Amino acid sequence: MIKLNRNIQPDINLVDKIDFFEPEVVNLDNGIPVYLIDTGIQDIIKIEFLFNAGSWYQDKLLVAKFTNKMLKEGTESYTSEEIAEKIDYYGAHLETSADKDMAYISFYSLNKHLDNTLPIISEVIKCPVFPDNDLEIYKQNRKQEFIISNKKVRYLARRKFNELIFGKNYPYGRLFDKDDFDRIERDDLINFFKDFYYPENCKIIIAGKIRKDMVNLLNRHFGGYNGSPQKINKKKIINIEPNISRRVHVKKDDAIQSAIRIGKVLFNKKHPDFLKLLVLNTVLGGYFGSRLMTNIREEKGYTYGIGSAVVSLHNSGYFFITSEIGAEVTQKAIDEIYYEIKVLKEKKIPESELDIVRNYMLGSFLRSMDGAFALSENLKGILEYGLDNSYNRNFIEIIKNISAEELRNLAQKYLDENSLFEMKVGK
């Protein structure tokens, strides 16, 4: 037997082939498009409703989130207790969430119980009544939760950073405060619901093992109503007006770590440089072996974790670096962050490093397309921007072919130190 030579690494083969799944699209009778991802093995299903009803669309702070979260707290035929009881009884799971752009209602169930649970979901989507009593409880409890979160340096830094880069008046930068919870009224939710939760503003994604009668079931429960908006596209165009001072320090003298965020407003997925910036971002702070992680955690031990991200929003986008750092080494870590950015602008990324990043990203991409639920997440990310699989194909090409020179040029173009904002919360 030949002695095993452990110094020789087994061969690596690049991820060369990724199968893109093309979902089937069916329109319900009232026009709601349904995207079907029928690749599941288990007899389970996820039904997700997407509405353009995120905080971007609200005139009063917190209304988008509250409308979304209160959908399951009572409808024309069911109380919130009855809804909870039925959903739990059939082992199903109903989750609602709203971010800056979108509102989601995600429903998970065993296929065999759908006939019992869909009538409830149908009411949640079509005729919530936002009962006063449930609303008061919800306001009270979320307000307390917010007051607790506000004691966390990381949470504070995230909030204040958005205000810093987008400005106090821009929808992505406007911050709610604890008093805003008290200002929410039932009528706010009723009106927001009427304005944004109607069929023309809705998409449905179904993922899992799809029953043959699925489209009929959906038509019965969601295809026969026609809510219509009171007002459409009423949003005034507002300009982004970032904070005048680029470096802001929120003092918290008892904090033993500081939370920092450094970054700036950029653009969204539709911009030709977006995907390229994802590669640059991965090099800087997008994976465990990234430069920030290697330098600031693995070389110096200043933090438990540091990372960066490029975020796409429907009407904008931004780049940020985030970390929580020991109070006594915070400035040193910040200096290292700017140093790493400077290096990206001045020196081409070595091919060996770029190779790691390309392969890591291709592997991640493969994982992001693995299984019905992952596929539905991927689809969501492109549907919201009116994109299709050509976006995914383009991404693969960019990962494989972008050059070190192009990445350096991108760093010079977008990561000028004088264009970056810095938020520090801590000592």
Add this chain to the structure above:
Amino acid sequence: MIDFDKFELDNGLKVIVHKDINTPIVAMNILYNVGARDEDPDKTGFAHLFEHLMFGGSVNIPKYDIPLEKAGGENNAFTNNDITNYYLTIPKQNLELAFWLESDRMLNLAFSTKSLEVQRNVVIEEFKQSYLNQPYGDVWLMLKPLAYKIHPYKWPTIGKEISHIENATMDDVKAFYKKFYNPNNAILTVAGNVETRNIKKLAEKWFGPVLQETKYNRSLPMEPVQTEIRNLTVKRKVPFDAIYKVYHICARTDQEYHTTDLISDILSNGDSSRLYTRLVKEQKLFSEINAYITGDIDNGLFVFTGKLVNGVKMKDAEKAIENEIEKIKDIQVKDEELRKVKNKIESSLEFSEINVLNKAMNLSFSELLGDADLINQEKSKYSSVTIEGIHQTANEIFRKDNCSTLYYFAN
């Protein structure tokens, strides 16, 4: 149902293979049978610190992450009271690389001084970030030693105090490695579109030459039955009062484990659960409330945690929790309520089988508990829980002198 094959190498490494043809990704999970409970009381937090050091280079591979990332893989690890678990996912064609990486760090570490120095700092920052710089972050630092007096569950996985991590030496590291990081103390699971005979070949090739060590025989002191009410009151800089109550329960492999788990589901799983509907929605005493079991391998805890609505008195809040406890002790649960929590379990077991990595982790852990096939028996064990069983177990657990309470006041 998760089908699997199982074999053992001559050096004692247990290997489990699960075939799932529906994914281009393979998951590899290595469970080392060592957790915070195996630590020296004066060197706590060591199992977790050690987990960090496992990424600091092995005898033939200077940096664990780089080759894996280059192969399109991704990995992580966690440590708890009982185990240290390492896992990765990798495109199928590069699976052998995973064998190379994992077998090398089982063979021997590089024991770099620099890595120890840096990771000590990283873990200290983790300690600060998760336990000290968060409102209510220090709860378990206090609750564990209140509930456990003898058993090593009395310290949290992160460690009793930062100085234990600061004082870790290279000799400690080497001794720990020698004692626990051996093939005969590990369970390897591979899940994906793979054939058992190939996995066997790869396992023998890469892990076969790793020498076994003296078998570690765990003999931990049993926590004596608690016979007095234990209370601790603290004041902290937090916005609202909170209450934490814990009761001792059975071990993970005991008969009444599944019954105990369903009791916690009746009380607190979902928006229709008793604590949420009664104490949050009807009585408006808590802004949030939870009940769950820790699920530790040795005798664990039944935990209640609640944040009080502003203005509610601590004694009223506690009374309300105790009322619910009395109800589940005194009045038999209805058929329909039991059916509901069983349905929820059935569904969550089904959903847990979507993902190969999840399956690989569960198989390794079940094997540690005695048999990988235990994962396939979960559903029937939960479904055979009875109304009488719940009544009896609730009465055994919820004795006043089996309870430790932490009153956490805002100052």
